[in-house]
Amino acid sequence: MTQQSAEWRRNRLGMGVWPHQGEVAIVGWGQSPVDRRWDGVNMDRTLGAYAILAIKRALEDAGIEPEDLDGLLCCPENMAGNPGPAGSWGPYRPYFPPPYDSEDGLTVVTNNWLRGQMPELTNIQYAPDNVPAIGDGMGFAAQACADGMYQVGVYVYTANNLEGRYRQGGEFDNAHVSGNRQWGQPWGDYQGLMTSTNVPIQQYCERYGITWDELLSPFVINQHRNGLLKNPDEYEGWSYYYQYGPSQLTTEDYVNSRHIYFPLKIWDCDRPVNSVGAFVFATAERAKDMKQKPVYVANHSQGSGGRARSTQETLEDTEKAKEWVARLVYEGSGWSPSDVDIFNPYDGFSTFMPTTLEAFQWHGVGKGDAAAFLTGDIRVEGPHPFCSGGGNLGNGRTRTAMYIDSIQQLRGTAGPRQVSIKGGRPQTAICAFAPGNSAAYLCLTNEAPG
Amino acid sequence: MPKLIPVPDELSKPFWDAVNEKRLIVQHCTGCNTLQYPPRPDCQDCDSGELQWKETSGRGHILANMVVADGRLGRTRPDQPFNLAVISLDDDPKINFFSNLPGVPPYQVPIGAAVEVMFEEVEPGQLIHEWRLVEE
Ligand SMILES: [Zn+2]
Numbered sequence: 001m002t003q004q005s006a007e008w009r010r011n012r013l014g015m016g017v018w019p020h021q022g023e024v025a026i027v028g029w030g031q032s033p034v035d036r037r038w039d040g041v042n043m044d045r046t047l048g049a050y051a052i053l054a055i056k057r058a059l060e061d062a063g064i065e066p067e068d069l070d071g072l073l074c075c076p077e078n079m080a081g082n083p084g085p086a087g088s089w090g091p092y093r094p095y096f097p098p099p100y101d102s103e104d105g106l107t108v109v110t111n112n113w114l115r116g117q118m119p120e121l122t123n124i125q126y127a128p129d130n131v132p133a134i135g136d137g138m139g140f141a142a143q144a145c146a147d148g149m150y151q152v153g154v155y156v157y158t159a160n161n162l163e164g165r166y167r168q169g170g171e172f173d174n175a176h177v178s179g180n181r182q183w184g185q186p187w188g189d190y191q192g193l194m195t196s197t198n199v200p201i202q203q204y205c206e207r208y209g210i211t212w213d214e215l216l217s218p219f220v221i222n223q224h225r226n227g228l229l230k231n232p233d234e235y236e237g238w239s240y241y242y243q244y245g246p247s248q249l250t251t252e253d254y255v256n257s258r259h260i261y262f263p264l265k266i267w268d269c270d271r272p273v274n275s276v277g278a279f280v281f282a283t284a285e286r287a288k289d290m291k292q293k294p295v296y297v298a299n300h301s302q303g304s305g306g307r308a309r310s311t312q313e314t315l316e317d318t319e320k321a322k323e324w325v326a327r328l329v330y331e332g333s334g335w336s337p338s339d340v341d342i343f344n345p346y347d348g349f350s351t352f353m354p355t356t357l358e359a360f361q362w363h364g365v366g367k368g369d370a371a372a373f374l375t376g377d378i379r380v381e382g383p384h385p386f387c388s389g390g391g392n393l394g395n396g397r398t399r400t401a402m403y404i405d406s407i408q409q410l411r412g413t414a415g416p417r418q419v420s421i422k423g424g425r426p427q428t429a430i431c432a433f434a435p436g437n438s439a440a441y442l443c444l445t446n447e448a449p450g
Numbered sequence: 451m452p453k454l455i456p457v458p459d460e461l462s463k464p465f466w467d468a469v470n471e472k473r474l475i476v477q478h479c480t481g482c483n484t485l486q487y488p489p490r491p492d493c494q495d496c497d498s499g500e501l502q503w504k505e506t507s508g509r510g511h512i513l514a515n516m517v518v519a520d521g522r523l524g525r526t527r528p529d530q531p532f533n534l535a536v537i538s539l540d541d542d543p544k545i546n547f548f549s550n551l552p553g554v555p556p557y558q559v560p561i562g563a564a565v566e567v568m569f570e571e572v573e574p575g576q577l578i579h580e581w582r583l584v585e586e
């Protein structure tokens with residue numbers, strides 16, 4: 001199968017507006033149920049079974065048949081396993097009869113496995129092996145479509161979670177540390193986002209005279225609220241919290257929640273889940289006769305704004321990095337902050353938010369304004385419907401809520417979350433799976449090409 | 451508390467050798483007169499490879515503190531909760547170090563307080579740099 005070239009990324013300033021603006025559209029989405037973990041027993045709840053279900057739902061939403069797909073882009077990344085030093089952690093159990101006689105289909109899903117299980121996908125011409133996780137992956141899918149690699153394709157993102165402690169074990173249990181880890185781990189810094197984005201927020205709070213809980217709890221609570229605002233006919237609600245007994249988080253819950261890297265607490269963190277999302281991309285030409293009003297891709301971006309200058313990232317480092325990210329996104333879309341109706345940045349940790357808001361200057365939020373903004377009215381019904389999808393914090397770590405909500409808002413199908421802009425439907429959206437200082441953003445618009 | 455033990459490499463060996471002699475050194479770029487820690491092959495500001503080692507004052511201030519209550523590193527988990535403080539170096543506050551602030555109870559860290567470097571043995575023959583409160 002043809003692979004995408006390594007040059008597909010839009011990860012530096014100076015590349016200008018995406019030349020394929022309006023040539024590619026998202027025409028369908030689907031999401032499986034959102035479970036806390038795969039239980040190791042139920043074969044209709046494996047990641048593979050959920051991937052098939054998500055694809056079927058996305059095709060149904062797009063109003064197309066399996067044979068209409070010529071592109072299959074499944075991200076084979078194993079989220080609970082591979083990334084980071086805990087990569088050697090994994091399930092210890094026997095396998096099952098085919099097609100569950102390896103990890104493929106259980107906790108990882110590849111294009112190859114899907115094609116074996118979905119013989120109805122008779123026209124796949126493009127199914128590359130190197131499909132990245134959803135932040136880069138949505139851009140990868142858009143660029144491949146624009147480059148003519150496929151006409152109608154589905155991007156599949158598998159978020160897995162298994163029994164056991166998430167990302168513990170493996171090298172994290174070693175006594176000796178080498179490489180970059182020698183500068184943090186002797187003191188107990190695991191060198192991830194829970195610490196790198198923690199200190200900048202403490203500095204932010206000190207600079208602007210607000211406490212951590214005052215700054216972040218209203219946002220976290222509003223995310224949970226948005227996560228519970230769903231159309232009742234939308235499958236299981238693409239949310240762990242909606243699916244498993246809705247209950248609204250309170251300030252008291254947040255303030256008293258378990259310490260992780262205090263002041264970072266458990267409700268500042270998204271909940272790992274086992275679930276699969278699927279998005280149908282099509283050329284504008286093919287999209288125009290489909291069931292849904294196309295949502296066009298205005299830009300995609302990748303790369304990173306940078307990282308800590310010294311051992312621990314500081315507020316200054318973060319601000320500099322995110323200013324670069326915002327410039328990249330605005331340059332590539334040709335938009336300015338006032339052009340953005342819907343803003344669904346990534347909230348895997350609540351700590352990402354204040355500096356992201358200020359860098360993107362959404363709704364006029366400048367330096368130092370995020371505290372007042374986040375503690376003000378950010379409900380979907382209000383004047384500043386920030387993160388209208390509820391993100392990861394409000395739905396669980398599917399990493400798809402930012403995209404699904406943006407698509408729905410532009411279509412006008414977000415139901416109880418529907419945002420109204422000057423009495424009408426939103427026209428533009430920015431959404432992302434962009435942890436820390438990542439620049440993996442996707443810009444969407446209702447505007448038809450030409 | 452048992453700590454993870456650094457394994458020196460070509461780049462870091464001079465640093466850890468100095469720590470084992472109870473000296474805290476950082477890189478100094480002669481091209482642009484910048485201090486740098488952790489060590490890198492080149493200067494992050496001017497890309498110069500002309501880096502020398504320079505001894506620091508060993509004095510700093512507590513920039514922030516996190517209390518590790520549910521961390522991922524197996525070796526340190528039995529000692530939770532413990533401090534994970536960030537110390538900015540007085541010689542150049544853009545440089546920072548981690549510290550567990552031995553002797554300071556978690557949740558009682560005086561942010562902004564002055565500290566000085568000390569050294570702690572993590573296995574026979576290997577010290578690491580740590581920090582303790584001082585009167586200013
Ligand atoms: Zn230099």
